[in-house]
Amino acid sequence: MCLENGIENRIIIVRGGGDLATGVVQKFHRAGFNVLILEAQAPTAIRRSVSLCEAIYEGHAYVEDIVCRSVRGMGELEACWASGAVPLLIDAEGVSIGKIKPSAVIDAIVAKRNMGTTRDMADVTIALGPGFEAGKDVNAVIETMRGHDLGRLILSGHAKPNTGIPGVIADESIRRVLYSPTSGFIAHCKEIGSVVECGDVLCSISCDNNLRTRTKTIEVKAPISGLLRGLIREGIVVQRGMKIADIDPRLDVSWRTISDKARCIGGAALEAYFYLIKKL
Numbered sequence: 234m235c236l237e238n239g240i241e242n243r244i245i246i247v248r249g250g251g252d253l254a255t256g257v258v259q260k261f262h263r264a265g266f267n268v269l270i271l272e273a274q275a276p277t278a279i280r281r282s283v284s285l286c287e288a289i290y291e292g293h294a295y296v297e298d299i300v301c302r303s304v305r306g307m308g309e310l311e312a313c314w315a316s317g318a319v320p321l322l323i324d325a326e327g328v329s330i331g332k333i334k335p336s337a338v339i340d341a342i343v344a345k346r347n348m349g350t351t352r353d354m355a356d357v358t359i360a361l362g363p364g365f366e367a368g369k370d371v372n373a374v375i376e377t378m379r380g381h382d383l384g385r386l387i388l389s390g391h392a393k394p395n396t397g398i399p400g401v402i403a404d405e406s407i408r409r410v411l412y413s414p415t416s417g418f419i420a421h422c423k424e425i426g427s428v429v430e431c432g433d434v435l436c437s438i439s440c441d442n443n444l445r446t447r448t449k450t451i452e453v454k455a456p457i458s459g460l461l462r463g464l465i466r467e468g469i470v471v472q473r474g475m476k477i478a479d480i481d482p483r484l485d486v487s488w489r490t491i492s493d494k495a496r497c498i499g500g501a502a503l504e505a506y507f508y509l510i511k512k513l
Contacts, residue, residue: 243267244335245506248350250286250321251278252463253361253377254341255296256495258285258319260503262299267314269333270301273325277471279463279479282425283491288321290466297490307332330354337506340365343377345395357509359502363392373505375498383494384501386508403482408456411478413471415440415451421467422452426488429455435478436464438471455480462488 245261247254250270261268270285278284285301288294294301300318304310307329313320322329327349330338337357340350346364352371360370362377367387374387379400382393399410413419417440423429433455439448455461463479471477481488491499 242334242336244269244333246271246327246330246333246335246338246355248327248338248340248348249342250276250284250288250301251341251343252280252283252492253343253495253498255283255285255299256491256497256499257339257341257361257502258301258499259297259299259491259496260499261506262319264503266336267310268319269310269335270319270321271324271327271329272321274323275469277465277469277475279465279476280425280488280492281463281466282488283495285319285321289323293318294321327354336510339502340371341502356513357506359505359509361498361502363395366391372509375501375505377494377498379494384497386501386505405457405459405482409459409480409482410476411435411453411456411480413438413473413475413477414453416471416473417451419465419467419469419471419477421464423461423464425461425464427461428459428484429461429480430458431455435461436467453477457482460484460486460488462486 243266245266245268248271250272258268272286276286283296285294288301288303302318304320335355338355340360352358358371359373361375365374367374368389374392376382376385376392378393399406417438420437422434434452436453437450439450459480459482462481465477
């Protein structure tokens with residue numbers, strides 16, 4: 234249960250580096266584990282200011298007290314951990330998991346379906362949200378739906394099914410999350426952290442028409458007023474129906490710090506690990 238070079242196995246692999254995954258990473262990092270993030274080649278996080286996957290684009294990312302660095306291979310892991318940083322490796326398929334043999338694998342991709350995580354990947358396997366069956370696909374599933382059960386450990390069965398309807402915040406639900414009306418390249422008109430009014434143009438999407446003789450641009454406007462807490466990276470090619478922005482109707486929240494939901498889920502993941510590891 235260790236790397237070939239003999240490093241002590243306090244390794245936790247987190248699949249995904251979005252905002253909820255970052256809440257998980259912080260809890261394990263603070264608890265003294267060596268955390269490794271595995272990500273896709275071009276992640277599309279919305280709440281980029283609190284998503285460690287941004288290290289893929291910038292080389293590094295900073296969220297609260299966490300420094301995350303993009304690494305090119307397993308040979309760079311020890312030096313990164315020794316520096317106090319969290320390494321991020323591009324490995325969407327999880328090929329490196331079998332070589333590293335971590336103490337736990339946590340699927341925090343939040344794709345609402347299983348992207349390939351199995352119980353035999355580690356002694357402890359945990360997944361966030363719907364798409365997994367606890368006791369079959371993984372050892373434990375963590376409820377991610379807002380409400381009384383948020384953060385509950387599920388040791389047998391499934392999390393609540395995905396409704397496709399965002400949780401209610403300050404009486405707003407569907408209108409606070411924006412989806413792309415078309416496919417194309419996205420350009421920003423506002424930045425994360427901006428206070429926006431209903432009707433403000435947040436971004437534009439450029440796409441070729443069928444004859445490919447000229448470019449059509451569609452503006453995406455704010456359906457409510459509030460704090461622009463999330464906006465997909467500029468220049469990304471988005472698909473119709475893809476989540477691209479998030480407005481928080483509350484103005485007294487920070488877009489620079491990990492959310493209450495992510496902290497709750499992160500704490501639940503840490504609880505699940507210690508609960509399961511003592512049973513081995």
